[in-house]
Amino acid sequence: MSMKKQKEVDKSLRQFIKDLGYISGGAALLATTPWLQSFTPDKAKEIKNEKARIGFIGTGSRGQYNLHAVMAIEHAEVVALCDDYAPNLQAATEICPTAKTYTDYRKLLESKEVDGVIISTPLYLHAQMTLDGLAAGKHVYCEKSMALTLDECKQVYDAYQNTSQVLYICMQRMFDEKYLKGMQMIHSGLIGDVVGERCYWFRNHDWRRPVPSPELERKINWRLYWDYSVGLMTELASHQLEVCCWAKKFAPESVVGMGDIVYWKDGREVYDSVNLVYQFSDGVKINYESLIANMYNGMEEQILGSKGTMNLASGMYYLENEVGNKSGIEQLIGEIGNKVYASVPGAAASWRPETKQKYIPHNIVEGAFSVTEGQSMIGALNDGSDEILSSFCQACITGEQGENIVEEAYQATTLALLGNEAMKRGEKLYYPEEYKIPYMKFS
Ligand SMILES: NC(=O)c1ccc[n+]([C@@H]2O[C@H](COP(=O)([O-])OP(=O)(O)OC[C@H]3O[C@@H](n4cnc5c(N)ncnc54)[C@H](O)[C@@H]3O)[C@@H](O)[C@H]2O)c1
Numbered sequence: 231m232s233m234k235k236q237k238e239v240d241k242s243l244r245q246f247i248k249d250l251g252y253i254s255g256g257a258a259l260l261a262t263t264p265w266l267q268s269f270t271p272d273k274a275k276e277i278k279n280e281k282a283r284i285g286f287i288g289t290g291s292r293g294q295y296n297l298h299a300v301m302a303i304e305h306a307e308v309v310a311l312c313d314d315y316a317p318n319l320q321a322a323t324e325i326c327p328t329a330k331t332y333t334d335y336r337k338l339l340e341s342k343e344v345d346g347v348i349i350s351t352p353l354y355l356h357a358q359m360t361l362d363g364l365a366a367g368k369h370v371y372c373e374k375s376m377a378l379t380l381d382e383c384k385q386v387y388d389a390y391q392n393t394s395q396v397l398y399i400c401m402q403r404m405f406d407e408k409y410l411k412g413m414q415m416i417h418s419g420l421i422g423d424v425v426g427e428r429c430y431w432f433r434n435h436d437w438r439r440p441v442p443s444p445e446l447e448r449k450i451n452w453r454l455y456w457d458y459s460v461g462l463m464t465e466l467a468s469h470q471l472e473v474c475c476w477a478k479k480f481a482p483e484s485v486v487g488m489g490d491i492v493y494w495k496d497g498r499e500v501y502d503s504v505n506l507v508y509q510f511s512d513g514v515k516i517n518y519e520s521l522i523a524n525m526y527n528g529m530e531e532q533i534l535g536s537k538g539t540m541n542l543a544s545g546m547y548y549l550e551n552e553v554g555n556k557s558g559i560e561q562l563i564g565e566i567g568n569k570v571y572a573s574v575p576g577a578a579a580s581w582r583p584e585t586k587q588k589y590i591p592h593n594i595v596e597g598a599f600s601v602t603e604g605q606s607m608i609g610a611l612n613d614g615s616d617e618i619l620s621s622f623c624q625a626c627i628t629g630e631q632g633e634n635i636v637e638e639a640y641q642a643t644t645l646a647l648l649g650n651e652a653m654k655r656g657e658k659l660y661y662p663e664e665y666k667i668p669y670m671k672f673s
Contacts, residue, residue: 263410264633269621273628277305282626285310285344285368287335287359288351289322292373296348297325299616306623312338315449335359339366346396346626348619349373352452353459357382360397364389369396369629371622375464376643380665383644387667390636396625398618398632399639401472405621406614408545409473412533412594416477421535421547424478427516428532429470431462434525436494437502454498461500462489462520463646471649472642473531473542474508474516481641481669482508482516484660489653493523506649518649540594548589641669 267273284306286293290313300306312332313319319331332338339347339362346369349359357377363370376399377383390397403409416424441450452458453465475481487506494502502523508516533540538549621632644665652659 263404263413265404265621265635266410266632268625268628268630268632269617273624273630277624277627280627281305281307282369282623283307283309283343283345284623284626285312285338285341285347286322286329287312287338287347287349287363288355288373289313290315290318290350293318293348293350294322294325295615296350296373296619297322299619300348300623301326302616303620303623305620305627309343310338310341336362339363339368345369346371346622348622353464354378354452354457357386360386361389364393364395364397367395369622369626371398371400371619373400374639374643375399375460375468375646376639378458378460378464378647380644380647380662383640383647384665387636387640394629396622396629396631398622398625398635399643400615400618401469401635401639401642402614402618403469403473403542404476404614404635404638405617408594409476409542409614412540412542412545412547413476415547415594416533416535416540417479420538421533421540421549422537423535424514424533425536426514426534427474427477428518428534429467429474429516429530430519430527431466431470431529432520432525432527433522435522436496437522438496451498454500456499459500460647460650462502462504462522463650464643466520467504467506467518467649468639468642468646470518470531471508471516471645472638474533475641475645475669476638477533477540478510478514480510481645481661482510484509484658485645485649485652486658487518487649487653488656489650492521501653504649504653506653508645508649539589542594545594546591547594548591552590553587637667637669640667 282305284300286297286300286308289297289311293313297308297311300308308326308329310332311319311322311326311329312335313322314333319333323329323331330341330343338344347363349356349363349370349372351359351373353375356372356375360370360372360377377386386397415421437451437453439450441447448455448458453461459465485506485508487504489501489504491498491501492503503521504519506516506518508518510516529543531542533542537551538547540547625632644661648659648661
């Protein structure tokens with residue numbers, strides 16, 4: 231890796247820390263986002279010139295993204311790579327030729343040269359690999375979602391309670407500046423009471439990858455089969471459910487939904503279309519929708535407040551009392567509409583059509599506007615992925631667990647799994663008591 235690339239990342243990391251300081255005067259933000267306490271400038275000084283020795287388990291698409299990112303982190307060194315699919319191990323070796331290679335992750339875990347592992351394998355392997363990693367005395371960073379079943383999530387959570395090793399599950403929005411600042415605005419009351427949440431993720435793509443030979447179908451297209459993945463819920467929705475809980479500071483209690491294969495009838499098992507409603511104990515609801523056969527609406531995480539709306543994915547917010555001027559033609563249409571309705575016998579003012587107002591847009595972070603139009607989030611500019619990886623590498627040196635990182639992932643994953651179960655059974659499901667954990671311990 232060139233020195234130039236190292237410098238660039240180091241600069242962006244420092245800038246990130248600096249930005250966090252000005253967002254809120256530092257202390258207030260750290261109180262409401264406690265996981266950032268392991269990422270302050272003082273903590274960064276503590277690690278001096280030490281380097282975390284990192285091993286990679288799973289070097290497919292996301293693994294290679296993570297590999298590039300970690301190689302650009304000054305306080306990390308990639309020492310080991312493992313994949314059981316030769317072409318992907320080869321691709322990783324080309325990115326990092328100095329690392330030792332393995333095809334059996336248990337052998338990598340035996341290596342004394344590895345401090346922490348980054349697991350980027352299909353979902354069905356997450357729990358076992360995480361548990362084995364912690365048991366082998368390694369710090370563990372696993373990609374989202376946490377695990378394939380509620381029981382597995384609980385096993386990972388219990389292991390986390392009983393380990394002195396660091397555990398991170400990659401919910402990168404927790405390290406994304408616009409989410410951090412947007413949440414702080416929500417929690418400080420800028421948009422009033424949170425009265426609703428709407429999240430959606432639309433794409434128009436079959437989600438398939440080319441398979442060189444038929445027996446590799448499930449290995450490569452693991453996302454499409456229930457034994458390996460929970461489809462849209464664990465691959466996309468978990469990120470957005472995390473945001474919904476974070477905004478409310480607690481988790482919903484029940485869920486209903488419908489899931490279907492409406493378009494990609496190609497032998498896959500997982501739904502290509504899901505619609506769910508999650509309900510919090512105060513009656514507030516999350517409306518969730520994901521469809522991968524039409525991308526018109528793109529993706530968004532929208533927090534609806536009594537005084538405004540926060541569109542976290544696109545990094546914008548709007549206030550209810552700041553409705554912009556309408557154009558002449560829009561005014562005319564509005565007036566005609568009102569007259570038409572007013573002339574209907576018995577039509578009171580409340581019958582007038584509720585046309586969408588033009589709100590004045592505000593950036594959550596000045597100059598930062600980012601939305602992926604429903605396409606891949608991988609590599610989206612400043613999506614927090616590089617920062618969470620950097621924080622993990624730092625934690626491998628200090629041994630300090632980033633607070634709430636595991637709880638967020640647990641909550642998001644279990645809600646995604648519960649939602650999927652509700653769709654499969656066609657029933658309203660309540661969050662089971664035995665899986666509840668203390669969530670959002672902070673104010
Ligand atoms: N945080 C994010 O935004 C984000 C984005 C993309 C993917 N992901 C997650 O990353 C994970 C991987 O996704 P992907 O798209 O890279 O999948 P992928 O299929 O491209 O890569 C998975 C890799 O794991 C390897 N693997 C499978 N079994 C193995 C084993 N027993 N030992 C070693 N290696 C093994 C495969 O050979 C493959 O190379 C998934 O959990 C996914 O949800 C997260």
